[in-house]
Amino acid sequence: MSVDRFQKTGSGILVSVLIGLIVVSFMFSDYQSFTNKVGSSGTIAKVGSSSVKVEEFRNEYNRQIQLYQQMFGKELSQQDIDGLNLKNNALESVINNKLLTNLASEVGISAGADEVKQEIKEISYFKTDENFDIEKYKFILSRNRLTPNEFEENILTDLKTKKLQSIIKTFPISSKYMEQINTFKGQKIKATMAKITLQEMFKFVEVSKDEMDSFLKNDANLARVTSKFNEQKKQLDQPEQIKARHILLTTEGKDEEKVKAEIEDLAKKVTLKNFKEMANKFTEDPSGKTNGGDLDWFAKGRMVPAFEEVAFNMDAKTISSPVKSDFGYHIIMVEDKKAAKEAIFEDYKMQFTKEMIQNSKNDDAKALLEKVKVEVKAAMDKKEITKLEALEKKYGFLFEKEKEINRLDGTSGQLSLSDEQLRTLFEKSKTNASKEVQIFDEIAGSIIVQAAPFVGEEKNDNDNEQDKKVLSQAISNKLFQSVLTQLKNTTTIKRYGTL
Incomplete structure (x- = not known):
């Protein structure tokens, strides 16, 4: 359990x-x-x-x-x-x-x-x-x-x-079409890819203290910052938390009186010093057998009520008597406690002010996006993976190296390419342009790709009926997504409010 x-x-x-x-x-x-x-x-x-x-x-x-x-x-x-x-x-x-x-x-x-x-x-x-x-x-x-x-x-x-x-x-798909699709699926290359969005860049736009002070002198701006804090206050408030470990003896399918006697005997033997060792040896919670019954930090509402009622009334560095819950009997050790802390406006005022100013600097964010694109492209040109990983860590964009891409499905990782982008990538991978880093600019940002040269098609005989069924289903799902995309592109969609 x-x-x-x-x-x-x-x-x-x-x-x-x-x-x-x-x-x-x-x-x-x-x-x-x-x-x-x-x-x-x-x-x-x-x-x-x-x-x-x-x-x-x-x-x-x-x-x-x-x-x-x-x-x-x-x-x-x-x-x-x-x-x-x-x-x-x-x-x-x-x-x-x-x-x-x-x-x-x-x-x-x-x-x-x-x-x-x-x-x-x-x-x-x-x-x-x-x-x-x-x-x-x-x-x-x-x-x-x-x-x-x-x-x-x-x-x-x-x-x-x-x-x-x-x-x-369930739209019917012809055998000829299936053959063509199968051929596409057999065309594979490997690529290193990065996706940089404009939205990500806003939080890296520089804002000076003078700008923030000037911004807050305007009563309307101060009211906006205050409103944002009030909206988020309940999420910013930090509830009381405890860091605890436990030993669990389950009662399911057992003689409960016998389990109770066992836990009471165990409670006499555990100490602050040996609790981890005893938990590893005796707990019947599988996730606690290798970490000394560690539950890490948690707030009220995560554990069952019977467990919480005891745990949150304990002092730090104390061990409870046996506690009965629906899952069995527990011995709880509270290692540390954090008191509840109410969020204060002054602690967040400058943070929210900075974010508002950053979000208004569209030109600066675009300029930073272009700068990061240049750095990423240069690192890809030189195959400097360490530099790319450093840029990923600094700016938080999506980055995948040596990812397999097939002509039908695109990449198997988090990054996806449109059909047109795949076509361009595979066409260039068969020419001298294969070594060039490709940049696909989109409304929300850019995808930067360096693909290995195309080495030919992998024969992909799908004689197995189950394989054909899976491929057919994948094509149908792709068709469904294409229909949905087309509907979005041809329908006026308005969103109100801010989530």
Whole structure:
């Protein structure tokens, strides 16, 4: 049983399903500050003539939070959410869904009332003893401020979108086309790549103290800085944290009284000096067997309540008596503690001021982007990998060395190339220009690539039916993404507010 298994996973939370149509309680406080920005209409974005409501965004945001919590086996901190970029991802997901919904309506895709009813009956959260429970259905919807008509309309929309996706992804592909695709997939080169974005450059733009002082003398600017601090204060506040270790004896499938006797005997033997050694020897938490039961630093809300209630009431450098939780019995050692610290405006005023000034210096950011491009290109020309890694560390851009690229899929790493960029790269790799560093300028920045010379095609006989099926599915997915990209390019999309 791992540490994450006994971390609190949340109780009484309705997990969202499908496109996040079951609304769960909004878990993070900055949601309200965001909804205040989008106006009384509650519209967060516009896709063509269709509005994206805050509720739609909220549903998808919560759905993604639930998904990652299940994946990681723990509740997400605000830092986790920011790192995963869940707010923007959720909004883009809703926009994509709206694009597909609009297209489904345009091409006449429909779903019947019976299909909607059947879809709802299959949702496990509305079942009691494996059967659909109408009262449970109504209760859950009412708790989430949804009427049956609203929910069923959402299900209808989702069914239409899923049908459209199915049509696109199962579009028939000829054998001849498959052969051509297979040939493309066999064309491979290796390349060193860097992607530098304009957005990344803003934070490296120089700002003097005189500029910041002058900026803050303007009352409107000071109000903007204050507003930004107030919006982020709850994330900046530092909660009380403790650094702890534990020894766990599980009770699942065991005689609980016997386990209790064992843990009480163990509690008499552990000391501050031998705790790590004893944890490695006796704990039944697999993740603690090699690190002395280390739980690292954590705040309230990460562990199960019974564990936290004891741990947060202990002094540093003390060991608890046995503690009972749903996972068994624990002995806790608190190594250190950090008191809660409320964020103070003065501590962040200059930081936010600097960021605002930096974000206004578009010309400076563009100039810095060009400077970094020149440095990266020069280092690639000379194959100075150490210099490239130093530049990556300094400016934080994406950098990958010796990555395999095939003509069909592009790179297998984090960096991706457009079809046109791939065509250019492969054409030049077959000529004397293969040694040249290629720079692909985009709206958001630039991709810089140095590819090894093309050495020929790798024979890729896909006689295996499973291989053909996988390749066909990959092509269908690529087609689906192309359709989505085309919809974005031909539809007016407006985003309101700031996430």
